[in-house]
Amino acid sequence: MLFTVFLVLTCAHVVFLEEYVIPDNIDIDDILSNERLLKNYVNCLLDKGRCTPEGKKLKSTIPEALSTDCAKxxxxxxxNVRKVLHHLIDNKPDMWKQLEAKYDPSGEYRSKYKDELEKNGIHV
Structure with missing residues (x-):
């Protein structure tokens, strides 16, 4: 789950090949600073709104990324995962809690990634 939010934005326009790739023209800071864009992506992931093709790809990618330690x-x-996590945890806790409830209801991923995230300054 902790990498869920990374997938929310960092892979907002994911190309799914051997690895998850962010196209060079995607500006994560722009997405994080734009309330409308951020909300649209989160609503897509929460099944509360329409999804762009990228959003649909993102939703289908999250379970694999979580279960494989984001191997791709x-x-x-x-x-960008770290940047997005910092932003949502620090600035959008309601969005973060909703995403966590959907993608990590048992807390399995929170426990699994806790040490790694804290090592990077993200306290969940």
Whole structure:
């Protein structure tokens, strides 16, 4: 679950090949600073709103990424994961809690990734 939010935004326009790739024209900071865009992606993931094709791909990618420790994530994606997690946990706790409830209802991924995230300054 903890990587769920990373997938919310960092892979908002994912191309699914051997690894999850973020196209060069995607500006994560722009998405995080745009309430409307952020809300649309989160609503898509929560089945509360329409999904773009990218949003649909994102939703289908989340379970695999969580269960495989994001094995197909490149370094750029991993760096953006940390950025997105920081933003949502610090600035959008309601969105974070909803995503966590949907994608990690048992707390399995929270426990699994806790040490790694805290090592990167993210306290969940």
């Amino acid at each position: 994530c490149n370094e750029k994606v991993k760096a």
